[in-house]
Amino acid sequence: MTGRATIFSLVGVIAYSVAYYINLPLFRYYPLSGEFSFAPRTNAGFAIFWYGWIAFAIAIGAIAMFILPRRLLNYVPVDLSWIGLIFSIFVALIYEQRWFL
Amino acid sequence: MIGVLLVVHDVVATALLIAISWQAATVWLSQNTHKVLLPNFVRGGVSLSDAVAILILTVVCLGGVLYPTYRISVHPYLELHNLRVANGAFEIKEHFAALAILMVPAYRQAWGTSAAELVLNRRALTTLMCGMIWWNFLAGHLMNYTAGRFI
Numbered sequence: 001m002t003g004r005a006t007i008f009s010l011v012g013v014i015a016y017s018v019a020y021y022i023n024l025p026l027f028r029y030y031p032l033s034g035e036f037s038f039a040p041r042t043n044a045g046f047a048i049f050w051y052g053w054i055a056f057a058i059a060i061g062a063i064a065m066f067i068l069p070r071r072l073l074n075y076v077p078v079d080l081s082w083i084g085l086i087f088s089i090f091v092a093l094i095y096e097q098r099w100f101l
Numbered sequence: 102m103i104g105v106l107l108v109v110h111d112v113v114a115t116a117l118l119i120a121i122s123w124q125a126a127t128v129w130l131s132q133n134t135h136k137v138l139l140p141n142f143v144r145g146g147v148s149l150s151d152a153v154a155i156l157i158l159t160v161v162c163l164g165g166v167l168y169p170t171y172r173i174s175v176h177p178y179l180e181l182h183n184l185r186v187a188n189g190a191f192e193i194k195e196h197f198a199a200l201a202i203l204m205v206p207a208y209r210q211a212w213g214t215s216a217a218e219l220v221l222n223r224r225a226l227t228t229l230m231c232g233m234i235w236w237n238f239l240a241g242h243l244m245n246y247t248a249g250r251f252i
Contacts (some may be wrong), residue, residue, distance in 0.1 A: 005207060005209060005210040006211075008206050009206050009207030010207065013200050016199050016200065020196070029169070031169035048172055050199070054202070054203075057199070078219060079222055079225070081204070082207075082226045082229060085226065089229070092193060096193050099190075099192060100185070100186060
């Protein structure tokens with residue numbers, strides 16, 4: 001049986017991969033002005049998305065963790081957590097290969 | 102202040118690297134070899150996994166505090182001088198740090214019980230996280246070297 005913590009991680013790492021692949025941050029941080037914003041801002045300098053991607057992944061992971069019923073968790077193999085992690089690592093490496101080509 | 106944080110980040114990252122490397126090595130030993138070679142207090146058990154989990158959270162949080170400084174002072178220099186490998190290595194480091202912090206609950210759950218069906222899960226998660234942490238450690242030092250050498 002897969003625990004809720006494992007579901008959080010499994011859904012979280014996949015949500016993180018989706019978040020940076022299609023640039024879906026929960027919020028943005030503008031370091032030059034020191035401001036957080038849910039919407040893009042003009043004249044605030046460049047934005048950092050990394051915090052927002054992690055926040056998005058945590059939010060989606062937490063929702064999945066609390067929403068999925070216990071009987072459904074019984075059908076999720078516990079080994080999916082590391083398989084999901086391998087998938088996310090490959091996605092990250094494929095996405096960032098542009099720097100090495 | 103940033104210099105002090107960078108040193109603390111490095112020291113905690115080194116502790117994390119040692120702890121998870123030890124755990125990744127011991128998790129592959131058979132239970133019998135495990136008991137013969139390693140005394141209880143250093144065996145890859147619950148207490149070591151607690152320490153690793155806390156160290157991961159601490160290192161990533163410290164990295165998160167330092168990250169805007171990197172983006173403001175180092176990242177533009179890398180782009181301007183076309184240091185693409187260093188840039189790419191750090192981009193991967195960002196993703197690995199995020200994945201590591203998201204995997205902490207599953208990692209804790211895998212180490213929280215001695216159930217036999219979780220052995221593969223424990224081995225795979227610990228080894229993968231160890232690999233990501235090694236990458237992050239080396240990429241962080243590459244970045245320190247690059248920043249110190251060229252900026």
